[in-house]
Amino acid sequence: MAKVAIVMGSTSDWPTMQQAAKMLKAFGVEFEARVVSAHRTPNLLVEFAESAADEGFSCIIAGAGGAAHLPGMIAAHTHLPVFGCPVKSKALNGLDSLLSIVQMPKGVAVGTLAIGEAGAANAGLLAAQVVALQDNAVKDAIIAFRQNQTDTVLQNADLELD
Ligand code: RP5
Numbered sequence: 001m002a003k004v005a006i007v008m009g010s011t012s013d014w015p016t017m018q019q020a021a022k023m024l025k026a027f028g029v030e031f032e033a034r035v036v037s038a039h040r041t042p043n044l045l046v047e048f049a050e051s052a053a054d055e056g057f058s059c060i061i062a063g064a065g066g067a068a069h070l071p072g073m074i075a076a077h078t079h080l081p082v083f084g085c086p087v088k089s090k091a092l093n094g095l096d097s098l099l100s101i102v103q104m105p106k107g108v109a110v111g112t113l114a115i116g117e118a119g120a121a122n123a124g125l126l127a128a129q130v131v132a133l134q135d136n137a138v139k140d141a142i143i144a145f146r147q148n149q150t151d152t153v154l155q156n157a158d159l160e161l162d
Pocket residue numbers: 008009010011012013037063064065066087
């Protein structure tokens with residue numbers, strides 16, 4: 001089965017990026033999670049990105065905070081789809097991370113998600129949808145998840161005063 005890579009700039013990103021991992025696990029998608037830093041381990045970044053396709057990854061989720069160059073630099077070294085997750089930073093609450101990731105120049109694509117845990121979870125969902133293109137069990141799990149989500153909203157649509 002195709003697997004998904006989750007990489008992040010620091011172990012401090014893991015509480016956020018775990019949301020992507022949880023989503024993949026819920027859909028039965030195999031994944032590997034690693035710390036790869038654009039600034040602190042630049043050679044490892046190149047090595048990882050250049051070998052990711054040969055390692056059998058179908059897409060890459062990359063999360064980073066602050067001057068968040070990780071997703072863009074990974075995308076520069078692979079043809080695989082890259083989903084960028086802006087992690088909330090202490091100084092600017094993740095707006096710096098978002099702008100660093102989203103403003104890619106034409107010709108190198110990063111699909112950018114929302115800041116923080118919702119974005120990381122949706123990166124997991126998107127990556128599972130990529131895997132689902134060629135895996136019916138994952139496709140069925142995603143359709144069931146979406147239906148369940150819709151049913152839950154509809155069942156709780158009528159609001160009453162306490
Ligand atoms: C980035 O710097 C990481 O992605 C992380 O979000 C941020 C802070 O890293 P630590 O100082 O917590 O290791 O590279």
